[in-house]
Amino acid sequence: MNELYQQRLQRHLRQMLHYLRLVFNDHFVIALMFFVGGLGLAYSSWLKTVTTHDTWIIVVVGVALWLGLRVSRIATLLESADTVFLLPREHDLHTYFQRAWRYSWLLAIPVQIIWVGLVSPLLMLVDQFSGLSLLALLITQLALKDSDLTLRVTKLYRLSPQQHRTAASVNLIGAAVIMALALAVNPWLGAVLALALAGGQRWWHGQIWTHTVVAWKANVASEANRMLGIYRFFNLFTDVPLVQGNVKRRKYLDGLLRLMPADRAHAFGYLFTRGMLRGTEFSGLVARLTIIGAVLLYFVGHGWLAIALDVIFIYLIGFQLLPFYKRYDNIVFTHIYPLAAPLKLKNFQRLLTLILGTTGVIFLIAFWLTNASLAQVGLLLVINVIEIYLLVAWYAKLRLG
């Protein structure tokens, strides 16, 4: 069982590495640098305005730390075939789960440390936390995460609904109370209580697992769900074959579709607009990048950085939409329709203009909301128009024509 987990973990890590290489391509690294830089800049400039009177911030920090505990789950790496093939060795599965627990722990620690690290300047500013108190808070957070993970392992076994409810509420409410005590009374008190809770969860786990059975179906489903979440994340940046975008009817968009021309010259446009709006793959991409871009623009202020961000995000969206042109190439009818050959590209360019134009307008509004002067907004408008023109009329034609 030890070996089995080891094997699966290696395969899993290889796969993750493969995708990470694809994710951290040049485009993304640039965008990420801007993203982290922009956020860091905004955070540090905001920190300068924080004083010891802003005690509400402590409440926010407490809630943030508490919510941070929910991040990262148990990576069981179970597969649906296991319900058949591992069933006879159910008892031995406990060692397997322990390995999973250990791996998940290693994944969770850095996240929690970074999380505590991010909020610690606030605590030092508002509550005059010393280094030792911060250490105690870190211990509290890690112990609480430990008890959270232990409970997640316990839940891999079948519990009665009663046990489920009690264990979950002990953990959630306990963590909230301990966090409140740590921040409001004394961090060392929090640390001691958190360690006690973690110990208690471990003791209970040891008591309960021998008396119950593995919750196979639920475990396999939750692992599949976890993997799907990871794949979805990767799918933002690269094509993951395991994630096929699905189709939603989105009836509320029908009014929008009716505004589009529906005649022979726009037959492909008819198809493209519907495919774009109802397929989750490309529409999701556009929506996410537009929202991230607009939020960043708003926080970065109205300097050159904002203009660079705007240009980069519009380019990223336009660039990633180009494969949509070939979306229907495997449908034979698109080749045998009696339509003039250049119409397809023309319709696609029209769609691209519409999408990038909308994104551009949203970016302009975000930019304008940062109290940019009209002259600056005008400058960005000109830049957007030029960029979209180049992307649509020149680059798209070059790549697809």
Added chain:
Amino acid sequence: MALAVSHLVGGYSQIPVLKDISFQVEPGELVGLIGLNGAGKSTTINHIIGLLTPMKGAITLNGVTLASDAQQYKQQLAYIPETPILYEELTLKEHLEMTMLAYGLDQTKAWERANKLLKTFRLDNKLDWFPANFSKGMKQKVMIVCAFLTDAKLFIIDEPFLGLDPLAVHDLLHLIGEVKANGASVLMSTHVLDTAEKFCDRFVLLHDGTIQTQGTFDEIKAAYPDAGESLNDIYLSLTGVTRDE
């Protein structure tokens, strides 16, 4: 003649699958394209609908070739694939509209026809559904409705009978009869030989990329008097595949 395939040599790669094929389909005629798996039926169809370019020979449709006027050529052609092919993001209604737009049909007239077809194939209450989620037979019906919506001069139907319920098969044959009466031609590939025997006007028997024989059922029977009574028997003996039974 409507469709004329003359001395067609073609295939997917350098090695030709079709070796010098010639046949014609006259207006108002239903021609059955018969052959074993891999005989070259689908390749022939792919050449006619323009997915493949002939290495040698020519395909003309009422005097037009794909090279001379692609749009005019395609306008005369409607195709029903063997496996239904649908747009995942379009509803049934939008599939029909897309076809109308692509073929430049008059919307009012086309919808009149569409409603009649939808009723025949019992799809009229599913206009707002995604056909991509339909059963195989219902998807096939959507393909039929889309194809017969057009005013094509030549209908290419690839193995229409599998997956359709008996009522739909009956309706399809009736529909084929209707377009034939209006002067359109139909080229149909099929393995269901007894249905083909009853309904096709002429047959083209393909084997290993060549035409084994072609003509009406009586002509073929007269040419091979020892081969058997039914199209099935004749076909089996002509392909030279013997079964030790």
